[in-house]
Amino acid sequence: AQSVAQPEDQVNVAEGNPLTVKCTYSVSGNPYLFWYVQYPNRGLQFLLKYITGDNLVKGSYGFEAEFNKSQTSFHLKKPSALVSDSALYFCAVRDRNRNNNDMRFGAGTRLTVKP
Amino acid sequence: DVKVTQSSRYLVKRTGEKVFLECVQDMDHENMFWYRQDPGLGLRLIYFSYDVKMKEKGDIPEGYSVSREKKERFSLILESASTNQTSMYLCASSPNWVARGYTFGSGTRLTVV
Numbered sequence: 225a226q227s228v229a230q231p232e233d234q235v236n237v238a239e240g241n242p243l244t245v246k247c248t249y250s251v252s253g254n255p256y257l258f259w260y261v262q263y264p265n266r267g268l269q270f271l272l273k274y275i276t277g278d279n280l281v282k283g284s285y286g287f288e289a290e291f292n293k294s295q296t297s298f299h300l301k302k303p304s305a306l307v308s309d310s311a312l313y314f315c316a317v318r319d320r321n322r323n324n325n326d327m328r329f330g331a332g333t334r335l336t337v338k339p
Numbered sequence: 340d341v342k343v344t345q346s347s348r349y350l351v352k353r354t355g356e357k358v359f360l361e362c363v364q365d366m367d368h369e370n371m372f373w374y375r376q377d378p379g380l381g382l383r384l385i386y387f388s389y390d391v392k393m394k395e396k397g398d399i400p401e402g403y404s405v406s407r408e409k410k411e412r413f414s415l416i417l418e419s420a421s422t423n424q425t426s427m428y429l430c431a432s433s434p435n436w437v438a439r440g441y442t443f444g445s446g447t448r449l450t451v452v
Binding site: 267326 | 443
């Protein structure tokens with residue numbers, strides 16, 4: 225079965241500094257990978273996804289993520305953090321070789337960007 | 340834009356009550372999902388459905404059931420609510436193309452007292 229690990233519960237960065245939120249995954253086949261963001265008292269919003277092709281994926285709000293098959297990782301990055309980026313971030317994986325469409329999520333990483 | 344609507348943002352129910360959480364999507368998606376979200380545990384899949392009247396158990400189905408009588412509506416039922424079911428419940432939908440992500444509702448925060 226597919227699974228996701230987000231090793232950091234909390235990430236703190238200063239505004240203007242680069243940020244990284246880590247994610248590793250496990251699937252029996254090839255993955256589809258996703259990042260979602262959740263603001264307080266809201267549902268999850270889609271940020272970006274890796275399906276195939278270029279390992280560097282660009283998404284909403286200046287975020288990007290790099291797919292690394294050998295390390296089974298899909299870390300989320302942004303060159304210059306904003307205070308408004310403070311939120312809860314979830315990595316998710318789907319196994320493209322499975323017929324079911326269910327997705328598995330990590331436990332989430334709370335990003336705090338300080339002014 | 341696809342919209343997934345959960346009927347209640349906040350609910351307070353008593354232990355032993357039967358609770359219905361409703362979810363409606365307006366983009367003709369085949370697949371619908373119910374997750375619960377708890378701090379430190381992330382999102383855990385309760386049930387999902389890939390067609391009308393079809394349902395599949397997720398990772399934590401105990402104490403829950405679901406109903407999908409129409410394509411646009413997916414209901415989560417707590418047969419006899421317990422305090423350990425206090426949580427944020429998130430509904431999501433997606434089309435059949437596996438490469439597509441999900442669209443989420445805003446969530447229902449359920450408190451069982």
